[in-house]
Amino acid sequence: MIRLDQIETAEHALPVGFDCDKGSEFLDCQFLRYFIPHVTPNQQPSFVLSTGLRNPSTAVEGHRKDILDVTLNTCRERLAAADFLYVRQAAYMEKRMLKVLCWIVACLPVLSWAAGERIDVALFSRGDLSGWQAKAFTGKTRYSLENTDGRSVMRADSSGAASGLYREVSIDLGRTPVLNWTWKVGNVLAGADERTRAGDDYPARIYVVFSGGLLFWRTRAINYVWSGKQPAGSSWPNAYTGNAGMIAVESGSGRVGQWVSEQRDVRADYQRLFGEEPGRVDAVAIMTDSDNTGATATAWYGDIWFTAK
Template structure:
């Protein structure tokens, strides 16, 4: 816990300053002990667990609901010219569990938007990993893993609102709509490449389906989310 940053006024000021983040303003205001384990579950949607996730609304409210799909329970997101997301405050030590695992599906892509500009910063699906700056809240950073509508898979670029957040198009602008896709990212390696240094601890994970800038509609589904240890050499 960092008392000097725990006041509502400080947190709100941080939120305005770092507009793009769902939870950047809240992260340095909490502290959670790290566990020495090989797997850390973040989103257990298949077990109907959503109570540890909080809502952050920017423009309108994206509807999130647990629903059955493909023989399991998942989180469905419906956005209609709206931008709100879910976040969970959780401390992750990437030296222990650097691999982020999740699955997702989108029904369609957005059209007519340039995701590299503020007016086009909408995504049918995105997953945030947010790193606490500690007392130096201005160093709070985020990696956005996105399902891009117009950038090819593998593209990387600074967020349209701040250089403290970087975007990675895990899935690109062609194909795979209405198909579940399982993902795994080495977040530690991604952070080192994007920011040129080692990260602090992860403070939170967030997800969002947003269409407020384009005024369009999007539907996405999110499966379970967890961090895991890297395999031993020779495994």
């Protein structure tokens, strides 16, 4: 940007008249403010004035994209017109900025929601079984997609069996530590002690698995279960291995037959169960099992996903 003191220096140094070519009357008016007081009656300043407006019909009459020899009176007239247009343009820009600010304020909740991460693990509602595989332990629990309560879900039926469905994933709990899911059970298994091998059956459970890689003995898992008798929120070691922890998310028959939405901070649960920071989640599984008790169990699983806090 050229300062007016620099213009004055150049004016005294140049042997010829000054020609202003700035491309917009909103800026030319600043040059007019400088030159008009310096013009003598015998001088004829020369300017390039362009309309430079969004609507040419509002341009000052006589503005063209060529060099105009203008008289002192014409300069003054155009200065007044330029001042008027400058004020109008400033008001126009102020209105636009106000509209933009109002839009930003109105969209803040939406933008905040959009910025949140969501990693889908199970999209049963879309009938999507991509990446899901079966794993049998004792017999086979029957898994099938069905439409119930107006949506597509995964139904599981077990009769003295224990098999599950799992999907390999890679979840960074530093970014998305919260596990979300919906489920429903048709009955609970309340006849045995779930802390023992004889009673290690649940109508619904979700595994979150942390692989130990080459250190396979360090593979760990959290089991989120619908317990028959353990209090909701309680936890205990798995009856078969110390590398798995059990957490009763739901308990008893009070909500049998109802869809329940769940959220768990997996990172915090892992720290509480194992006393250290978790690595990445390597797999998620669902299982409805009744092999130890020989009973029957039915459950329905909705979508499963991870989110940030």
